[in-house]
Amino acid sequence: MRTFTKTYADPEAPRRALDHHRWIAHANPDVRIPAVVQVRPTAIDFEHIEGRHGTAGDLVTLAGLLGHQHTTAHIRDLHAARMDAPHISGDITIAGFADDRRGRLHHLLASGSVPGPALTREAIDGWLERAAMMPTVFYKDANPRNFLITGADVAVIDFDSLTLAPFGYDLAKLVVSTAMATGPLHEDAIRQAVDAYNRHPSRHGLPGCSWHEFAAWCEFHHILTAPYLGTNNYRFSWHIARPTYTTDTLRHFDKEWTL
Numbered sequence: 001m002r003t004f005t006k007t008y009a010d011p012e013a014p015r016r017a018l019d020h021h022r023w024i025a026h027a028n029p030d031v032r033i034p035a036v037v038q039v040r041p042t043a044i045d046f047e048h049i050e051g052r053h054g055t056a057g058d059l060v061t062l063a064g065l066l067g068h069q070h071t072t073a074h075i076r077d078l079h080a081a082r083m084d085a086p087h088i089s090g091d092i093t094i095a096g097f098a099d100d101r102r103g104r105l106h107h108l109l110a111s112g113s114v115p116g117p118a119l120t121r122e123a124i125d126g127w128l129e130r131a132a133m134m135p136t137v138f139y140k141d142a143n144p145r146n147f148l149i150t151g152a153d154v155a156v157i158d159f160d161s162l163t164l165a166p167f168g169y170d171l172a173k174l175v176v177s178t179a180m181a182t183g184p185l186h187e188d189a190i191r192q193a194v195d196a197y198n199r200h201p202s203r204h205g206l207p208g209c210s211w212h213e214f215a216a217w218c219e220f221h222h223i224l225t226a227p228y229l230g231t232n233n234y235r236f237s238w239h240i241a242r243p244t245y246t247t248d249t250l251r252h253f254d255k256e257w258t259l
Contacts, residue, residue: 168209
């Protein structure tokens with residue numbers, strides 16, 4: 001069997017990745033992921049899957065897959081999770097949404113290194129408080145490089161990151177990271193992606209992701225991903241690539257929220 005070897009800097013990292021892989025396999029049993037072939041102290045050999053990485057042209061397809069993954073995981077397991085606390089599933093612990101994010105978001109904003117942020121530290125705290133009351137799904141770093149596409153088949157790869165998150169948070173990562181790699185996305189493409197994502201939770205009476213929530217999560221990812229601009233094929237900053245209506249949505253919502 002052909003394999004793909006993922007190497008890690010320390011022995012704890014592959015152990016976390018294996019836990020994440022095992023949990024995804026349980027939470028999304030009908031989504032293709034590579035099998036684990038061999039585990040070594042600082043490396044994992046995964047089944048090699050032929051395919052190409054996602055592109056801007058795959059945005060709607062990948063958004064629909066994410067909507068399916070998140071809805072299924074919520075129904076199978078995460079309906080019992082609290083967003084603001086770690087979730088224990090068997091012998092696997094999934095970090096809460098705000099656990100490390102608040103500190104990283106605050107630090108990056110305070111550093112002045114994030115170009116054109118649309119959220120203040122106070123606004124970030126407000127969104128984290130609102131997120132604590134939302135239905136729980138997961139974040140797994142849905143940048144387009146973490147999908148392999150062969151014809152109509154899509155495989156999900158890379159299991160380094162896994163935390164709790166609200167509906168739409170990983171969708172926002174998909175949109176932001178795609179725009180940072182390829183440049184501004186057409187407004188219609190983003191709207192179609194959000195609609196494709198929301199079709200899955202709506203079928204089960206779940207709220208999905210509203211436009212103002214989506215806009216806020218995009219800004220979270222702008223702040224968190226800004227340090228990687230110029231690496232990982234990220235050539236465009238979100239503050240240039242972002243559609244105007246996302247910041248307009250945030251301003252309108254924040255104004256109503258404070259009335």
